[in-house]
Amino acid sequence: MTLATVLMGVLASGPAHGYDIKRVHDERFPASKKLAFGQVYATLGRLERDGLVESVETSQDGGPERTVYALTAKGEWHLRDWLASTEPAGPYVADELVRKTVTAVHTGADAVDFLRRQRAVHLDAMRALVRERERSTSVGERIAVDHALMHLDADVRWLDEARERVANHDTRSHR
Amino acid sequence: MSPTPEPLLSGLELRKSFGSTTALNGASIEVRAGEIVAVTGPSGSGKSTLLHCLAGVLVPEVGTLTYRGSRLDHLPADERTRLRRVEFGLVLQFGLLVPELTALENVALPLLLERRRRTDARAAAMHWLDRLGVGDVAQSRADQMSGGQAQRVAIARALVTGPQVVFADEPTGALDTLTGERTLEVLLGAVRETGAALVVVTHDNRVAAHAEREVVLRDGTTEHAGASR
Amino acid sequence: MRPLAVTLALAGGWGRAALVAGATALVSGLLLVAIAMARLWEQPAWTGDEWVLGAVRDPGTRPGAILGVLVLTLPLVLLLDQAVRLGTTARRRRFAALSVAGATRRDLRRWGAVEVGLPALLGGVLGVPVWWLLGRIHTLEGTTLVPTSVGPGPWAVVAILLTGAYGALVGIRLGSRVDLDVARRAGGDRPPRPWSALLIVLAPALLVVAGDSDPVSLAMVLLLVAGIAGLAPWTAYVVARAIASRTARPALLLAARRLQADPRPAGRAAASVGAVGLTAGVLAVFVPDVLATQTYDEGYYLGPALVAAVGAAVALVAIAVSLAVHLTESVLERRREMAALVATGVPMSVVSESQRLECLVSTVPLSVVGSALGGIGYAAWAGGDGLFVLPAVLVTGAACALACWLVSLVLRPWLLEALQPEHLRTT
Numbered sequence: 001m002t003l004a005t006v007l008m009g010v011l012a013s014g015p016a017h018g019y020d021i022k023r024v025h026d027e028r029f030p031a032s033k034k035l036a037f038g039q040v041y042a043t044l045g046r047l048e049r050d051g052l053v054e055s056v057e058t059s060q061d062g063g064p065e066r067t068v069y070a071l072t073a074k075g076e077w078h079l080r081d082w083l084a085s086t087e088p089a090g091p092y093v094a095d096e097l098v099r100k101t102v103t104a105v106h107t108g109a110d111a112v113d114f115l116r117r118q119r120a121v122h123l124d125a126m127r128a129l130v131r132e133r134e135r136s137t138s139v140g141e142r143i144a145v146d147h148a149l150m151h152l153d154a155d156v157r158w159l160d161e162a163r164e165r166v167a168n169h170d171t172r173s174h175r
Numbered sequence: 176m177s178p179t180p181e182p183l184l185s186g187l188e189l190r191k192s193f194g195s196t197t198a199l200n201g202a203s204i205e206v207r208a209g210e211i212v213a214v215t216g217p218s219g220s221g222k223s224t225l226l227h228c229l230a231g232v233l234v235p236e237v238g239t240l241t242y243r244g245s246r247l248d249h250l251p252a253d254e255r256t257r258l259r260r261v262e263f264g265l266v267l268q269f270g271l272l273v274p275e276l277t278a279l280e281n282v283a284l285p286l287l288l289e290r291r292r293r294t295d296a297r298a299a300a301m302h303w304l305d306r307l308g309v310g311d312v313a314q315s316r317a318d319q320m321s322g323g324q325a326q327r328v329a330i331a332r333a334l335v336t337g338p339q340v341v342f343a344d345e346p347t348g349a350l351d352t353l354t355g356e357r358t359l360e361v362l363l364g365a366v367r368e369t370g371a372a373l374v375v376v377t378h379d380n381r382v383a384a385h386a387e388r389e390v391v392l393r394d395g396t397t398e399h400a401g402a403s404r
Numbered sequence: 405m406r407p408l409a410v411t412l413a414l415a416g417g418w419g420r421a422a423l424v425a426g427a428t429a430l431v432s433g434l435l436l437v438a439i440a441m442a443r444l445w446e447q448p449a450w451t452g453d454e455w456v457l458g459a460v461r462d463p464g465t466r467p468g469a470i471l472g473v474l475v476l477t478l479p480l481v482l483l484l485d486q487a488v489r490l491g492t493t494a495r496r497r498r499f500a501a502l503s504v505a506g507a508t509r510r511d512l513r514r515w516g517a518v519e520v521g522l523p524a525l526l527g528g529v530l531g532v533p534v535w536w537l538l539g540r541i542h543t544l545e546g547t548t549l550v551p552t553s554v555g556p557g558p559w560a561v562v563a564i565l566l567t568g569a570y571g572a573l574v575g576i577r578l579g580s581r582v583d584l585d586v587a588r589r590a591g592g593d594r595p596p597r598p599w600s601a602l603l604i605v606l607a608p609a610l611l612v613v614a615g616d617s618d619p620v621s622l623a624m625v626l627l628l629v630a631g632i633a634g635l636a637p638w639t640a641y642v643v644a645r646a647i648a649s650r651t652a653r654p655a656l657l658l659a660a661r662r663l664q665a666d667p668r669p670a671g672r673a674a675a676s677v678g679a680v681g682l683t684a685g686v687l688a689v690f691v692p693d694v695l696a697t698q699t700y701d702e703g704y705y706l707g708p709a710l711v712a713a714v715g716a717a718v719a720l721v722a723i724a725v726s727l728a729v730h731l732t733e734s735v736l737e738r739r740r741e742m743a744a745l746v747a748t749g750v751p752m753s754v755v756s757e758s759q760r761l762e763c764l765v766s767t768v769p770l771s772v773v774g775s776a777l778g779g780i781g782y783a784a785w786a787g788g789d790g791l792f793v794l795p796a797v798l799v800t801g802a803a804c805a806l807a808c809w810l811v812s813l814v815l816r817p818w819l820l821e822a823l824q825p826e827h828l829r830t831t
Contacts, residue, residue: 116398126384134360149381156380164217193826223829232747232825253751260749267828271744275661284654285749293652316665332748 002096003035004043008052008071008079009103015056015070018044028102032095044069052078083109086118089125091148094155101162112170115163122156181244183208183372184340189228189238191221198224199235200395206340211366211373213383216392222376223268223344225392229374230263230342231255260285264333264371266343266362271329274318278304278328281317285336303331307361323354330362334369341366343375347382359385410522420490423729424520425527427484428567431477432531435563437538437549438473439556441466447554456551457543459708467622472712475629475683479676479719479726486669486726488520488574490733495519499579509580516579517572524571528564543707595641596667600634603627632678637671640766644670647765655754659761669730670766676723677767681774681800683716686782688775688796693788724807727763731815735759735822742819743827752823759815763808768801775800 010016010024022040026032047053052075056068071079083104087093097118104111126149133145182205191199198221206212206229214222227233228240231247232255240247242258250258259265272281282300287293304310307327312320317328326346333341346362347355363385366373375386383389391398414421441460459465499512507515539550556563607627614620641664648660663670687709694705735742745755779793 120389123380123384123389126380127386130381130384149384153380160217193829227747227825227828230747232828253753256746256749256751259747263749265748267744267747269740269744271748273658273661273745274741275665276657280648280657280661284657287652287654287657288750288754296652 002099003039004047004052005079005082006099006103007040007043008047008075009083009107011053011069011071012076012079012107015068017066017068021069028106029099031098047075051075079107080109083107084114086114086121089122089152089155091151094151094158097155097159101166105166111166112163115159115166119156119159119163122152122159126152126156180207182206182241183210184229184242184247185240186225186229186235187239187241189225189235189240191224191228191233191235197395199228199238201238202392202395202397204229204390204397206372206374208339209370209372210388211363211386212375213386213389214374214376214392215378215380215383215389218378220392221395222378222392224395226342226344226374226376230265230340231259232265260288261336262339264336264338264341266326266329266333266341266346268345268348272317272325272332275316277314277316278309278320278324279313281328282332282335285332289336299335300331303335304328307331307365322349323358326350326358327361330358330365334365334371337369338371340372340374343373345377346375347377347379355379355382420487421523423487423490424484424523424571425530427480427487428524428527428571429530429534431480431484432528432563432567433534433538434473434477434480434531435567436531436535436556436560438470439559439563440535440551440554441470441473443554443557443559444551455546455548457547457549457707457711459705460551465708469708471622471625472708472715475679476715476719478633478679479722482672482676483722483726483729484524485574485672486729488571488578489669490729495578512579513576514579516575516577518575520575520578521568521572524574525564525568527571528567531564531567532560543710547707549711596637596671598635598638600631600638603631603634605631607631629679633675636675636678636770637668640671640674641667643769644765654750655757656761658754658758659765662758662762663765666734669727670762673723673727673730673766674770676719677804678770678774680716680719680723681771681776681797682778683712684796684800685775685778685780685793687713687716688779688792689783689786689788689790692792693786696789720803720807723767724811727766727808728811728814731759731763731811732818735815735818739822739827742822743825746823747825747828752820755823756812756816756819759819760808760812763811764805767804767808771800771804772797 006025006029007021010021010028013024016024018037018040021044022035022037025040026034044053048055048069052072053069054072056070058067083100087096087100101111101115103109104114129145129149129152133142133149136142136145185203185205187203189199189202190197200221202221202225204212204214204225214225216222224233228235228248231240231242231250234248238248242262247255247258265271272278273284276284279297279300282303283296286296286299291299301310301313304313307330309324309327309331312324312328317325320328326349330343330346333343341362343362347359350358359382363373373386375382377383441456444456444460444466445463457469460469499507499516502515503509503512535550535556539548539552541549543549604627607624610620610624610627644660644663644667648657648664651657651660691706691709694709742755746752775797776793779790779796782788783790783793
């Protein structure tokens with residue numbers, strides 16, 4: 001469901017065509033793979049079916065179909081809820097964290113608060129892993145836990161740095 | 176649900192400046208008996224200053240420090256020094272051992288200051304050095320040891336008087352990852368065994384993950400502590 | 405742009421350069437006095453316009469007088485050595501940075517030589533006005549301390565160049581020890597060795613080889629004095645180590661291990677104090693002896709005795725000053741260690757006491773030994789009443805203790821500042 005919410009995040013700035021939605025997404029996440037149009041329209045279709053997004057106008061003067069999509073009130077609520085909730089810490093969550101944080105920044109949500117709470121979740125997970133490692137006796141288990149710990153640590157360091165950047169940017173733009 | 180026990184050591188709304196720099200600006204922290212707390216935050220956030228205030232090394236300009244129910248910041252300097260010697264144990268980042276003394280003498284020093292007999296003091300010191308795995312450097316001078324060995328000797332020195340609270344300022348800061356981890360495990364093991372509380376200042380999240388909870392400092396103020404179980 | 409030499413000379417700061425120049429000036433002045441005294445031998449004895457003390461005019465006692473003047477330079481050389489070692493850590497860092505930037509060992513030695521040699525040379529030149537000033541001093545009977553009919557003459561240049569060269573040599577040694585010190589921690593690794601014992605052994609050997617005569621006696625005394633003085637650092641090291649392994653008193657343990665780690669300044673101070681004690685002991689037998697024998701020209705003997713006493717007092721002051729300088733600098737260099745000491749629960753009073761003990765252990769024992777040796781030795785050799793030796797020993801010991809107490813008093817503000825927890829900060 002991540003792509004769906006990220007596209008909703010794009011629509012939070014205002015209604016847009018599918019083509020513009022794809023373009024803005026690719027600009028926001030330069031490190032990610034560029035989206036395929038089929039993917040975009042399929043996701044938009046699902047969102048429309050779930051009532052989170054609606055088509056606002058459809059122009060059809062001889063050219064290809066140009067539907068403008070917009071967030072519904074239910075969609076806005078879902079988006080806000082997603083932006084505020086933390087992700088469970090784990091090995092494959094980094095991508096999700098980046099998307100959520102960037103989207104939060106673009107939609108003006110409180111990214112700093114989210115990052116702070118997410119850090120606490122990550123620290124809890126690290127603590128659990130440390131306890132697990134203390135209990136284990138085999139080298140194999142230990143090095144496996146080491147790996148997980150180091151990656152979580154990398155995520156936490158990114159969370160801290162991202163928080164600094166966002167906080168600094170906020171203070172600067174409020175002067 | 177059992178009521179949370181009274182904190183052993185607490186600092187409330189602490190403020191401390193050095194000249195024109197404000198290091199602490201309304202920081203608060205509580206430490207319960209036997210607890211392991213990590214103090215984290217970006218560099219320059221006042222972590223070491225908070226540690227020094229809690230340990231009675233510095234007196235804050237504003238705020239209250241309470242240890243076992245009585246005001247720590249109201250004690251005269253000699254009594255605070257004695258408290259640090261007997262009830263607290265301090266493991267600093269640098270310069271913590273007397274370079275000219277041997278490891279054994281460094282660890283025995285707090286006991287000698289408490290007027291214990293020389294043989295008793297040396298025996299107790301040797302016992303702790305062995306327990307921390309550095310018995311073989313007992314006769315070496317402090318400035319001729321590796322960083323990891325010196326840290327363990329410092330931990331032994333901090334624990335030799337049976338303190339109630341141990342304070343550690345970046346105990347693994349100058350060490351490589353594996354040595355640091357081993358040193359940390361040794362410290363935690365010893366602290367858990369004696370039932371002392373531990374307050375460890377660190378910028379390393381993996382060190383913080385060894386604590387039961389974390390107090391985050393930012394620009395001299397504490398954020399509300401991260402949740403635990 | 406300042407010439408490079410001046411920049412280098414001031415690299416350690418104005419204060420240090422001034423202290424080096426000042427101490428060298430005094431040493432140089434005394435050397436000039438000694439040379440002038442020696443030049444009296446070029447003249448026929450008992451010339452009319454010579455007003456110097458009888459002890460100097462008399463060719464028999466002249467060697468002793470010259471020896472006395474030379475011995476008086478030793479505490480001043482001690483002060484000079486201490487002044488030169490000021491700011492060692494800063495210099496090490498400076499030289500380490502320079503050698504990283506491409507300076508060769510020869511460069512560093514050359515710069516070290518200029519850094520110390522230039523103020524030393526200046527001090528050497530200033531020795532001339534010092535000599536002149538010393539010549540103005542008259543005793544109650546109108547005699548002078550310094551020969552009036554002859555001066556050091558062309559030998560003055562030699563003396564001045566010698567002091568400059570000594571400074572340059574010390575500077576070279578400082579410059580060349582940098583790369584060794586960078587690899588090694590301060591002090592610590594190389595304990596002093598008792599090579600000077602060889603000189604002591606050499607003395608009676610000389611007697612056997614060259615037979616008994618005045619010059620041989622003088623040489624023997626010089627060898628013995630040099631030998632004992634040279635042994636002082638090793639003795640300090642051994643004694644400190646022995647004390648440290650037996651004591652339970654924290655202040656004494658700290659002081660003894662500190663002395664063991666850095667025995668050379670203490671050893672040098674002890675040697676100088678020994679010389680002061682020797683003088684006091686000898687005087688304690690000599691003066692009562694003179695007063696007891698009812699001669700009418702007591703002044704002839706008491707004059708030099710008074711000069712010797714004043715010289716000993718001046719030497720004691722110089723020793724106290726150099727100890728104060730050494731201790732202050734060691735406190736300033738180890739601020740973080742001292743602050744950590746207090747932070748981990750060592751009371752300030754114990755730290756202060758350990759400094760005082762460092763001073764006392766360095767000076768009092770050898771002052772007592774020196775004065776006892778001087779008194780008993782002189783009484784045995786010249787035949788005199790040893791009644792006043794014990795009081796002299798006590799007075800010398802008490803004077804040393806008083807000096808140490810004063811030094812620690814002067815040091816207190818620096819010590820208190822160094823122990824402040826602010827120095828624990830790493831940011």
